[in-house]
Amino acid sequence: MNRELWLEAHAYLRPLADLSAQVDLAAAGIEVLDARIPDWDDYRLDFLAGVPLLSSSDAAVDLEPGGRMAAALVRRMASATSPDWFVAETRTLETDLLHQPQVSRRIVDFLRGDETLTPPSPGLLRYLAWTAMARFLRPVVNAFDGWRDEDRWLRRYCPTCGCLPAMAQLVGADPGRKRLLSCGCCGTRWQFKRTGCPFCETDAQRLASVTIEGEGGLRLDHCESCGGYLKTYDGQANEALLLADWSSLHLDLIAHDRGLKRMAASLYDFEPAPHQ
Numbered sequence: 001m002n003r004e005l006w007l008e009a010h011a012y013l014r015p016l017a018d019l020s021a022q023v024d025l026a027a028a029g030i031e032v033l034d035a036r037i038p039d040w041d042d043y044r045l046d047f048l049a050g051v052p053l054l055s056s057s058d059a060a061v062d063l064e065p066g067g068r069m070a071a072a073l074v075r076r077m078a079s080a081t082s083p084d085w086f087v088a089e090t091r092t093l094e095t096d097l098l099h100q101p102q103v104s105r106r107i108v109d110f111l112r113g114d115e116t117l118t119p120p121s122p123g124l125l126r127y128l129a130w131t132a133m134a135r136f137l138r139p140v141v142n143a144f145d146g147w148r149d150e151d152r153w154l155r156r157y158c159p160t161c162g163c164l165p166a167m168a169q170l171v172g173a174d175p176g177r178k179r180l181l182s183c184g185c186c187g188t189r190w191q192f193k194r195t196g197c198p199f200c201e202t203d204a205q206r207l208a209s210v211t212i213e214g215e216g217g218l219r220l221d222h223c224e225s226c227g228g229y230l231k232t233y234d235g236q237a238n239e240a241l242l243l244a245d246w247s248s249l250h251l252d253l254i255a256h257d258r259g260l261k262r263m264a265a266s267l268y269d270f271e272p273a274p275h276q
C-alpha cells in the first residue's frame with residue numbers, strides 16, 4: 001500500500017494529503033539545528049516517576065532551536081502559493097508572530113501549554129510548529145527509544161512530550177503481540193497495555209473494536225466506559241502512511257457517526273477560515 005494507491009481509493013483525502021506533503025517539503029528545506037541528547041542517568045528518576053522527557057528539568061532538553069525551526073517553517077509557508085486559505089492564514093500568523101519578542105521561545109512555551117501566546121490560528125501554529133519540532137527532536141526521540149525500558153513506562157501519555165496518543169498500532173504475533181501508542185506531535189511510539197483504554201481515568205476498561213473492512217489494517221477501537229475511540233493500525237511496514245492521522249480521517253467520520261468521541265490528540269483539527 002503506497003500513498004498514491006491510498007489516495008486513489010480515498011480521493012476525499014487528497015486536499016489534506018497535498019497540504020501535508022507541502023508542509024513536509026517546506027520543513028525538509030529548513031536546516032535541522034542540533035539537539036543535545038540528554039544524559040540518561042540524569043533523567044532516570046524522573047522517567048521512573050512518569051515525568052515525560054521534555055518536562056524533566058533534570059533531562060534539560062533545550063527546545064529553543066526547535067522553536068527557531070518552527071518560526072522558519074511559518075515564514076516559509078507564508079510565502080507558499082497554495083492553497084489560498086492556508087497561505088492567507090499563515091500570513092496572518094506570521095505577521096502576529098513577528099511582533100513577539102523571543103518568538104522561538106514563545107512558540108516552545110505555546111507547545112508546552114502556555115496560554116499567554118494567543119495567535120490568530122492556534123491550531124495552525126500547533127500543526128506547523130510540531131512539524132518542525134518533530135524534525136528537531138528526531139535524534140533525541142531515536143536515542144530515547146534505544147534507552148527506554150518500555151515495561152517501566154506503559155503510561156497513556158507520550159514518554160517524550162506528554163501528549164495523549166493520536167493513534168495505536170498492533171505489532172508482532174502472539175504470544176509477543178504488542179500494542180504501541182503513537183504520538184501525533186513528536187512522533188514517539190511507545191508500548192501500552194494490549195487492551196486498556198488510554199483515555200479513561202480507571203484503567204480497567206477493555207476496548208471493543210470495530211473492524212473497518214478493506215482499510216489496509218486500520219480499525220477503530222472504542223471504549224464502552226468513556227465513549228472514546230482510538231484509530232489503530234493492525235500491521236507493520238506502512239507506518240509512515242497509516243499512522244499519519246490525516247490518512248485515516250474518514251475513520252474519524254465513521255466514529256463520529258457512531259456517536260464515539262475523539263479523545264486522541266490531533267494536529268489536524270485546525271479549521272480553515274470561512275471564505276466567500
Ligand SMILES: [Zn+2]
Binds near residue numbers: 159184185186
Ligand atoms: Zn510525543
Ligand SMILES: [Zn+2]
Binds near residue numbers: 198200227
Ligand atoms: Zn475509556
